[in-house]
Amino acid sequence: MITGLRTRVVRVPLRAPFITAQRRTDAVETLVVELSDEDGVTGWGEAPQVWRVTGDSLAGSRACLEGPLREVLVGAPVDPRETAPRVQRAVVANHAAKMAADIALHDLAARRTGRTLAEHLASLVGATATTGPVRTDVTLSAGEPADLAEAAVARAREGFTTLKVKVGTDAGTDVDRVLAVRAAVGPDVVLRLDANQGWDAREAVRVIGELEDAGAGLELVEQPVARRDLAGLAHVRRHVATPVMADESVFDLDDLVEVIRTGAADCVNVKLAKCGGLTPALEMLEVAGRHGLGRMVGCMMESHLGVGAGAALVAALGLPGAHDLDAGWWARSSPYVGGVVYDGARIALPDEPGLAITGLVAR
Incomplete structure (x- = not known):
């Protein structure tokens, strides 16, 4: 009790x-x-x-x-x-x-x-948790082309093979920003874009189309339009070749059902801070998978604790690929005794029970 x-x-x-x-x-x-x-x-x-x-x-x-x-x-x-x-x-x-x-x-x-948290979550859905680290992308904050290119090179040298480029602050210059990053890191680094609702549907189609024509080689574009504009999101998906991911458009299961019903996205970013925790996230990821959507577990700007829970969810379900769990990497240090540890793009999950956090670091 x-x-x-x-x-x-x-x-x-x-x-x-x-x-x-x-x-x-x-x-x-x-x-x-x-x-x-x-x-x-x-x-x-x-x-x-x-x-x-x-x-x-x-x-x-x-x-x-x-x-x-x-x-x-x-x-x-x-x-x-x-x-x-x-x-x-x-x-x-x-x-x-x-x-x-x-x-x-x-x-x-x-x-x-x-049990570890991953083993516990896997037991709830009749799965077997994967072992080993969980891979994450790393975000490049919105900025000028030269600054983004410099940051991209630094992250690639640190072992990140998937970069998430923040765009949407200025549709007129976003193409230049992304192409500067691609030129800096070469063709082998995976690029994702995240507009954080910063474009309208017409701008999104134009910018993504120009990047496709320029051979930018994008893995996906996340939330190109406003959260509630599912018609706009579906319009973008129909008019570009790059997969479109829903993020802010999907807080809960009802939102996910609407995205599926309207055919508004190819994939979805499920975040614990949007949906309310691991319990609803498990259900949403199951439904998304059943309907053929690509699935990513992401994070807000949270600490190693929330990231550890998200990484355990990835391991519990055996979800492939690089997820969006870099928030703890952005922190100067972990505020916890125990828990997950970053090694470049790899998040090492603890072997101890639960999240394995035993206290707060004295400051």
Whole structure:
């Protein structure tokens, strides 16, 4: 039985500013939650602050966790199949708070059974977790062509073979930015674009078409148009050869169903901070796969804790390819004792039970 819930704010400076078409940030700002049981076992979760995407704040997430989510969690059984639905039903929206509670619940359950988080998640869906590191891309913040090219070369030297280029800040110069990156790293590095809703449908078709004609060799283009513009997203998909990925257009299962129904995307980026944790993410990834969509697990600007949960989800389902889990790499250091470790593009998952986080680093 869950007997306690505790929250703490954690702030970790980034190695450099993270800039997209939607926002700029210089630090990871997140709310860490700990759930404890009658045996003194603790599970960890986090609720990242992402004002411009999910609308979640540290204050709002804390109020949600300390209020209605505490009411449904304390006294509840440590069984995600029984308790996780209570978390999802307890409040409307508050995706980050639900993410924190849900991850902590699964972490606690995994620790109680002596399984890693990946093994625990795999057991829930009748799968066998893969072993070894999970691969991630790395994001190049929006910037001028020369700066992007320099950053791309540096990341490639560090072992990243998949780069995610932030565009959408200026459709008139985005082609130059991407071609500068391609020229700098050569043909063997995989390039993904992420416009973060920065174009309209007409601009997206023009920019992507010019890049295709120039031989930019793009793997995919993520969220080229506004979140609610599924007609525009479908229009882009019909008029370009490059696969189109939905990100902000898909928060939850209902959003995913609409994307599938309208044929608006080739693939989807499922993020725990958008959907509310591991429980809904498992369902969304299963549905997306059943309908033939490409599947990626991504992250917001969260800490090693949220990234560790996302990486465990990838390992649990055996999802191939490079995922979008570089947020912890952007942090100057991990604020936790234990947990995942970055080695260039590889995220090493711990062998210990759950997320294997045992505390916060003293600062």
